[in-house]
Amino acid sequence: MSQRHPVLTMTAISKHFPGVRALDGVDFRLFPGEVHALMGENGAGKSTLIKVLTGVYGTDAGTITLDGTQVSFTGPMQAAAAGVSTVYQEVNLCTNLSVAENIFIGREPRRGGAINWRQMRRQAQEALARLDLHIDVSELLGSYSLAVQQMVAIARAVDVQARVLILDEPTSSLDADEVAQLLRIMRQLRDQGIAILFVTHFLDQVYGIADRITVLRNGRLVGEYLTADLPQLALVEKMIGKELDALEQLDSEAGKDPARVAEGSPLVEADGLGRSGAVAPFSLTIHAGEVVGMAGLLGSGRTEVARLFFGADRADKGQLVVDGKPTTIRNPIAAIDRDIAFCSENRRTEGLIGELSVRENIILAMQAARGWLRPVPRRKQDELVQRWIEALSIRPADPERPVRNLSGGNQQKVLLARWLITEPRLLILDEPTRGIDIGAKTEIQRLVAQLSDGGMAVLFISAELEEVLRLSHKVAVMRDRQLVAQLTNDESLDADRVMRAIASGARQEGLEKA
Amino acid sequence: MTTTPLAVRADRAWWRVPQRHVPVLATFVLLLVMYGVGVSQYRAFSNIQVVFNIFIDNGFLLVVAVGMTFVILTGGIDLSVGSVVAMTAMVSASLLRDGVNPALVLVVALLIGPTLGFAMGCVIHFFDIQPFIVTLAGMFFARGMCTWISSTSIPITEGFWTSAAQERIRIGENFVSVSVLIALAVVGVAAFTLAYTRLGRNVYAIGGNPQSALLMGLPVGRTKIAVYTISGLCSAVGGILLSFYTLSGAPLIAVGMELDVIAAVVIGGTLLTGGSGYVFGTVLGVLVLGVIQTLITFDGTLSSWWTKIVIGALLFAFILLQRLVGIRKK
Numbered sequence: 001m002s003q004r005h006p007v008l009t010m011t012a013i014s015k016h017f018p019g020v021r022a023l024d025g026v027d028f029r030l031f032p033g034e035v036h037a038l039m040g041e042n043g044a045g046k047s048t049l050i051k052v053l054t055g056v057y058g059t060d061a062g063t064i065t066l067d068g069t070q071v072s073f074t075g076p077m078q079a080a081a082a083g084v085s086t087v088y089q090e091v092n093l094c095t096n097l098s099v100a101e102n103i104f105i106g107r108e109p110r111r112g113g114a115i116n117w118r119q120m121r122r123q124a125q126e127a128l129a130r131l132d133l134h135i136d137v138s139e140l141l142g143s144y145s146l147a148v149q150q151m152v153a154i155a156r157a158v159d160v161q162a163r164v165l166i167l168d169e170p171t172s173s174l175d176a177d178e179v180a181q182l183l184r185i186m187r188q189l190r191d192q193g194i195a196i197l198f199v200t201h202f203l204d205q206v207y208g209i210a211d212r213i214t215v216l217r218n219g220r221l222v223g224e225y226l227t228a229d230l231p232q233l234a235l236v237e238k239m240i241g242k243e244l245d246a247l248e249q250l251d252s253e254a255g256k257d258p259a260r261v262a263e264g265s266p267l268v269e270a271d272g273l274g275r276s277g278a279v280a281p282f283s284l285t286i287h288a289g290e291v292v293g294m295a296g297l298l299g300s301g302r303t304e305v306a307r308l309f310f311g312a313d314r315a316d317k318g319q320l321v322v323d324g325k326p327t328t329i330r331n332p333i334a335a336i337d338r339d340i341a342f343c344s345e346n347r348r349t350e351g352l353i354g355e356l357s358v359r360e361n362i363i364l365a366m367q368a369a370r371g372w373l374r375p376v377p378r379r380k381q382d383e384l385v386q387r388w389i390e391a392l393s394i395r396p397a398d399p400e401r402p403v404r405n406l407s408g409g410n411q412q413k414v415l416l417a418r419w420l421i422t423e424p425r426l427l428i429l430d431e432p433t434r435g436i437d438i439g440a441k442t443e444i445q446r447l448v449a450q451l452s453d454g455g456m457a458v459l460f461i462s463a464e465l466e467e468v469l470r471l472s473h474k475v476a477v478m479r480d481r482q483l484v485a486q487l488t489n490d491e492s493l494d495a496d497r498v499m500r501a502i503a504s505g506a507r508q509e510g511l512e513k514a
Numbered sequence: 515m516t517t518t519p520l521a522v523r524a525d526r527a528w529w530r531v532p533q534r535h536v537p538v539l540a541t542f543v544l545l546l547v548m549y550g551v552g553v554s555q556y557r558a559f560s561n562i563q564v565v566f567n568i569f570i571d572n573g574f575l576l577v578v579a580v581g582m583t584f585v586i587l588t589g590g591i592d593l594s595v596g597s598v599v600a601m602t603a604m605v606s607a608s609l610l611r612d613g614v615n616p617a618l619v620l621v622v623a624l625l626i627g628p629t630l631g632f633a634m635g636c637v638i639h640f641f642d643i644q645p646f647i648v649t650l651a652g653m654f655f656a657r658g659m660c661t662w663i664s665s666t667s668i669p670i671t672e673g674f675w676t677s678a679a680q681e682r683i684r685i686g687e688n689f690v691s692v693s694v695l696i697a698l699a700v701v702g703v704a705a706f707t708l709a710y711t712r713l714g715r716n717v718y719a720i721g722g723n724p725q726s727a728l729l730m731g732l733p734v735g736r737t738k739i740a741v742y743t744i745s746g747l748c749s750a751v752g753g754i755l756l757s758f759y760t761l762s763g764a765p766l767i768a769v770g771m772e773l774d775v776i777a778a779v780v781i782g783g784t785l786l787t788g789g790s791g792y793v794f795g796t797v798l799g800v801l802v803l804g805v806i807q808t809l810i811t812f813d814g815t816l817s818s819w820w821t822k823i824v825i826g827a828l829l830f831a832f833i834l835l836q837r838l839v840g841i842r843k844k
Binding site for chain 2: 076077080081086088092093094095096097101105106108110113114115117140143156
């Protein structure tokens with residue numbers, strides 16, 4: 001392996017932004033026929049490195065060599081033309097065009113000046129067949145699932161004679177089956193000699209596929225390792241740079257005692273609640289101080305349940321009982337009135353307002369609860385915001401910075417702070433830790449444990465069984481838009497049992513990861 | 515392990531229309547219904563010349579609407595079209611009055627619109643300003659130029675123009691004007707451009723998702739400038755056709771025409787947010803407007819303002835339809 005030459009070498013790359021040293025003398029290399037995972041917390045410099053590589057940003061110092069020649073791309077287009085293609089986390093394709101067009105637009109096969117649609121469709125079919133995807137390429141891209149769209153994006157990237165394929169968190173919105181399929185395609189491409197740069201937050205995916213790992217922290221290179229030489233725990237330590245007993249500690253301090261919280265009358269009770277086309281009628285009780293975990297695959301109805309509790313969708317069956325009184329929650333305002341808060345899964349589109357500052361975003365829900373005629377005094381705002389910035393260690397700790405300039409993990413904390421400030425009795429968290437780094441994840445998990453100790457009820461939705469199990473007193477399992485099981489989280493409950501519940505019935509054991 | 519097959523898609527029955535065709539189809543049905551009403555109410559309505567007259571009276575509108583379709587497909591808007599139409603007619607009329615060679619007049623008149631369109635496109639792209647406000651400025655500018663040229667109407671008596679205006683091209687017992695042929699040619703070229711050229715497909719891509727289009731390496735800026743230039747060119751052609759039709763140039767002609775044009779494009783099923791629509795839909799949209807006018811003329815008792823009222827109601831119905839189709843997609 002050592003006598004092979006890297007297809008891509010980045011040497012001593014530095015990049016400064018006003019007030020931030022985003023990259024500081026980072027080296028990175030990529031060998032053909034290899035999957036190389038780029039790891040690091042949010043803000044470690046992964047995205048900046050990729051953007052420098054593809055020419056979105058220029059470098060302040062350092063050189064990039066592709067196949068022995070020094071290059072400096074002016075943008076993703078030029079990079080792609082040179083064989084460096086990128087597939088982003090959010091699928092950057094046009095859903096209003098057909099699948100075939102999305103693969104070929106910009107370089108459509110033409111005959112006599114006119115686009116040759118038939119040839120384009122045939123070539124698209126072939127390109128997707130190589131990825132083992134057999135779909136109607138003349139359908140609009142928007143009519144397919146996100147996973148398929150992601151693969152179409154890869155097909156497009158690979159079809160431009162890519163030698164280097166950059167996958168920037170491609171798996172963060174896929175469910176287990178889809179991830180498995182994507183990893184299979186990655187192996188296939190690797191075996192064809194393509195060098196793959198893989199960015200992800202899922203450790204098991206890294207260990208499932210990566211040959212080599214480069215770790216960044218705070219804009220600096222921590223090191224490059226062969227995956228086989230780097231145990232999982234060591235990797236995590238290198239990423240967050242501190243001893244990682246925090247997570248283990250959390251396990252013990254959470255002191256889950258299902259019996260304790262199940263006493264007394266429930267805070268919220270769903271009685272045969274359901275909405276046709278979204279969730280089959282289900283019954284679920286949540287007590288004060290209880291964390292109810294919600295497990296299930298993507299699309300199994302987890303979010304839909306949350307939206308019913310919050311009144312974002314209206315239930316057409318059953319009813320909700322709050323404080324022992326039957327209640328109809330018609331809209332989110334009614335839910336907020338009953339001290340129910342909801343942190344949505346799409347923090348960018350449904351939660352935060354990027355142009356507003358951290359302070360304004362945090363105050364938003366509180367202001368809405370008070371009504372617009374009674375503005376929160378500025379001094380009180382500053383006080384509250386400062387307190388929560390500290391409590392949640394939101395970084396940078398600057399209340400006036402626009403939220404869009406924060407990393408994903410910190411945005412999530414801002415969203416949390418917004419709801420916590422209203423002192424809800426039931427907090428619904430939909431995938432609060434998705435796409436954020438381990439450090440922030442730990443902090444959010446610890447916070448949930450603290451809040452429930454303080455008497456807050458939490459409905460905790462997550463695709464990661466491990467954290468559901470760590471935090472919950474009770475685990476509700478969703479499958480195919482039905483609540484299929486409610487498991488008390490005592491000694492006997494482990495990931496295996498939850499997975500069996502998720503997979504029971506028609507589903508196969510398709511869950512190597514989760 | 516087994517993986518469940520991805521891309522599960524319910525097999526579509528053959529009679530189900532793809533969602534993207536629903537708006538155009540709705541317009542087509544509407545057109546048939548309105549025509550049917552006309553035929554059943556008025557005996558003379560079934561004369562095919564009625565249809566030809568709709569084309570003759572709306573040829574210039576059709577051409578301008580085709581240009582607007584390009585702009586709206588990218589998610590933009592062009593408010594300057596009515597003024598550019600008027601300015602083109604004015605410039606032609608005044609140059610012809612001064613005895614300039616008609617061929618030269620044609621060239622000059624056809625250059626003004628695209629030049630202004632190109633300039634507006636550049637401002638929109640390079641300074642990243644909303645098309646609404648840039649083309650609003652263009653609208654005032656062009657309208658002002660009309661009055662600057664002459665504050666009163668200028669008649670056209672030049673030979674080429676008058677023969678183009680009066681030439682009747684026979685189709686069996688009936689006839690159409692030169693303008694209709696030109697308009698249909700423009701429609702054909704535009705439809706081909708949108709469906710079979712990279713420029714056309716880039717227009718759709720940008721309307722669908724400008725950010726993605728950029729990341730996919732498409733020439734977003736060039737395409738944006740191109741659509742405003744195309745719209746300017748179509749307005750110029752529309753202006754010439756209008757000067758054929760009225761044989762004059764008047765400073766206050768085609769006031770508010772941009773709104774009729776936008777209405778026609780939207781009724782024709784093009785999404786105002788961009789990315790979805792067809793030139794064929796726009797043709798239907800213009801025909802719908804034409805049939806409404808004709809129905810009201812046939813009635814004879816209704817004021818012409820009823821045209822506006824009906825168009826208003828239809829617009830409401832069609833934007834609601836677009837919304838519903840959009841929601842169902844989600």
